[in-house]
Amino acid sequence: MEYSCQCPPPCTYEIKVEANNDDEAVEKIMQAGATHIKEAHSDMKISEEQMRSMVRSNMKKGGCACMAKKNP
Ligand SMILES: [Zn+2]
Numbered sequence: 001m002e003y004s005c006q007c008p009p010p011c012t013y014e015i016k017v018e019a020n021n022d023d024e025a026v027e028k029i030m031q032a033g034a035t036h037i038k039e040a041h042s043d044m045k046i047s048e049e050q051m052r053s054m055v056r057s058n059m060k061k062g063g064c065a066c067m068a069k070k071n072p
Pocket of ligand 1: 007008011012013036040041
């Protein structure tokens with residue numbers, strides 16, 4: 001199934017991965033996002049453990065974003 005994880009605002013970067021479970025998704029998102037984090041958030045000083053828990057709490061299951069989208 002598809003998982004997606006969006007950077008905190010104002011960054012609009014979204015990482016999408018295909019994984020079978022939550023643990024696999026976290027690993028894949030961290031790998032996929034590593035380059036972006038280095039380039040766009042080089043000042044972000046968080047440990048791998050912090051990053052992992054942030055991804056876990058931010059990521060969303062499912063390919064369709066319409067359910068999760070919130071327009072203020
Ligand atoms: Zn970002």
